[in-house]
Amino acid sequence: MKLKQTKDNCREPKDEYAIIPQLTDKLVNRTLKQLSGDGLFVFPENPKEADDQMVLRSIDNYYQTSNLAGFIGYQDERLVIQSRFERSDGNYFFQYLFERVFNMPNLMVLNTEGIQDKSGFDLLAFLLPIYLKKALRKGIFKTYVRRQHNDSNVRGTIDVARHIRANSPFTGKIAYNQREFSYENDVTLLIRHTIEFIKNKPYGNLLWKQIPDEVTTIVTATRHYEEHDRRHIIVQNKKSPIRHAYYHEYRSLQRLCLMILQFEKQRIGTGSQQVQGVLFDCAWLWEEYINKLIAPWFYHPMNKERIGEQKLFGSNGSIYPDFISRFQTNRIIADTKYKPSKNIGNKDYLQLVAYMYRFDAQKGYYIYPNHTDKTVAPFHLAQGLTYDNNVVPRETVTITKLGLEIPEITVTGNEVADYQQFKVSMKKSEEKLIQQFKNQS
Structure with missing residues (x-):
C-alpha cells in the first residue's frame, strides 16, 4: 500500500505527492460536488460549500489541503489528512474530538500504521446513528x-x-x-441490513443503545428481513438512489449504508475504480467540541442547520454567532476559530465586534486550539481618532484570544497508555477553559 500523510490547511510541494499519483490526479482541483459521484463521504454535508470546496487544490508548484481531515483511498493508494493542531504521533487530537462530539467510546486508534481502512470503517459506522435519527424525523420512508x-x-x-x-x-x-x-421497501431493508451488520462488530450494541427507539422502529417495519437477501438489497439501492428533495436525509443515509455494507469488499479504495473515503470538516468539529464544554453557559446558534437564527436589524440581516452567553447581565459573545492565534484578525475582529454591539456585550472571546503554549493578553477596543490624537483604550470592552492547550504526547511503545495520557491532559486543558466562564456566570 502506498501512503501519503499530510495535515489540513497545509501547503506542500507537489513532489511530496509523487507516491500517490493516481489518487492525486483524482482529487486535485475537483470540488466536493464533482466528487459526490464517488464513494467519498463528507460530514457534515453542506451543498453550498460543495460547489467550491476542494480536498486538494493546485497552487503553482504546491498542493494545498482544506479544512477537511480523514481518510481517502483509490486502489492501493492512501491519503491520510490529520489535524494541523496534532501534537502527537498517533492522531490523538482528531480521535479525541470525534469521541467527544459524537459521544463515542474509545474504540478506534486512528494511527497511520496500515490500519486506516479499519479506522475509516469505524468512522462510517459511528455516523450511522446520527443519520438514522435525522432521517426518521421525516417519518419512516415509504x-x-x-x-x-x-x-x-x-x-x-x-x-x-x-x-x-x-x-x-x-x-x-x-x-x-x-x-x-x-414501509417495508428496499430503503428500509437496506437500513435493517446495515443495523444487523454492525451488530456483529465489537461496538455494535453500544452504538444501538444510543438510539434504541429508532432501531426498534426499523426492525418493526422490516418483518420480512432475511440476511441472505443482502446482496440483492444492495444492488436495488444502487440502481435506485433516492432523488426526492424532501427525503434528502434518507438519501444521505442510503449512501452511508451502502458504503458500510460494501466496505469489506472495497476497503476504502482497494480494487475499486472510485475514490473511497470519509472526511470531516475540522472547523465544524472544533465548534461542536467547544459546545460540549461550554453549553451550560452559552446558547449555540448553528448556521449550517439554520437553528437559533438572530437578526441584525429587526426582521432583516440573519446572523449566527457561535455562542451567546445565557446570562443577560454582562453578556459575552464567543467565537470558535479553527486556526492559530496569529491568523485571527481583520475580518474576524470586525465580525465579533459587530456581534458584541448587537447583543450589548462588553466581552468577546475567540476560542482556538493552542499548540504553541503562548497566551495572548486581552485587547481593549479603542476609541478616539488618530487625526485628533486622542486614541485611548476602552477599559470595559475587551476581546480575548482564549486558547485551549493541545497536549504534546510522544508515542513510545504503548499506544493505549499514551492516548489515555493525552485524554487526561486534555481534561486539564478543558477545566482551565471552563473556569474562565464559570467565574463570570
Missing part, C-alpha cells in the same frame, strides 16, 4: 412496492403464468400482483 399474492380476494393485476403454475388444478385461489404503499 414507497410503492410490488407484492405477489395468491388468494381468493383479488386486489390487483392477475399474474396468469404464476396462477397456472401455482393453482392447477384450480383450488379457489388466484395469483395476482398488487402495487401498494409500504
Whole structure:
C-alpha cells in the first residue's frame, strides 16, 4: 500500500505527492460536488460549500489541503489528512474530538500504521446513528412496492403464468400482483441490513443503545428481513438512489449504508475504480467540541442547520454567532476559530465586534486550539481618532484570544497508555477553559 500523510490547511510541494499519483490526479482541483459521484463521504454535508470546496487544490508548484481531515483511498493508494493542531504521533487530537462530539467510546486508534481502512470503517459506522435519527424525523420512508399474492380476494393485476403454475388444478385461489404503499421497501431493508451488520462488530450494541427507539422502529417495519437477501438489497439501492428533495436525509443515509455494507469488499479504495473515503470538516468539529464544554453557559446558534437564527436589524440581516452567553447581565459573545492565534484578525475582529454591539456585550472571546503554549493578553477596543490624537483604550470592552492547550504526547511503545495520557491532559486543558466562564456566570 502506498501512503501519503499530510495535515489540513497545509501547503506542500507537489513532489511530496509523487507516491500517490493516481489518487492525486483524482482529487486535485475537483470540488466536493464533482466528487459526490464517488464513494467519498463528507460530514457534515453542506451543498453550498460543495460547489467550491476542494480536498486538494493546485497552487503553482504546491498542493494545498482544506479544512477537511480523514481518510481517502483509490486502489492501493492512501491519503491520510490529520489535524494541523496534532501534537502527537498517533492522531490523538482528531480521535479525541470525534469521541467527544459524537459521544463515542474509545474504540478506534486512528494511527497511520496500515490500519486506516479499519479506522475509516469505524468512522462510517459511528455516523450511522446520527443519520438514522435525522432521517426518521421525516417519518419512516415509504414507497410503492410490488407484492405477489395468491388468494381468493383479488386486489390487483392477475399474474396468469404464476396462477397456472401455482393453482392447477384450480383450488379457489388466484395469483395476482398488487402495487401498494409500504414501509417495508428496499430503503428500509437496506437500513435493517446495515443495523444487523454492525451488530456483529465489537461496538455494535453500544452504538444501538444510543438510539434504541429508532432501531426498534426499523426492525418493526422490516418483518420480512432475511440476511441472505443482502446482496440483492444492495444492488436495488444502487440502481435506485433516492432523488426526492424532501427525503434528502434518507438519501444521505442510503449512501452511508451502502458504503458500510460494501466496505469489506472495497476497503476504502482497494480494487475499486472510485475514490473511497470519509472526511470531516475540522472547523465544524472544533465548534461542536467547544459546545460540549461550554453549553451550560452559552446558547449555540448553528448556521449550517439554520437553528437559533438572530437578526441584525429587526426582521432583516440573519446572523449566527457561535455562542451567546445565557446570562443577560454582562453578556459575552464567543467565537470558535479553527486556526492559530496569529491568523485571527481583520475580518474576524470586525465580525465579533459587530456581534458584541448587537447583543450589548462588553466581552468577546475567540476560542482556538493552542499548540504553541503562548497566551495572548486581552485587547481593549479603542476609541478616539488618530487625526485628533486622542486614541485611548476602552477599559470595559475587551476581546480575548482564549486558547485551549493541545497536549504534546510522544508515542513510545504503548499506544493505549499514551492516548489515555493525552485524554487526561486534555481534561486539564478543558477545566482551565471552563473556569474562565464559570467565574463570570
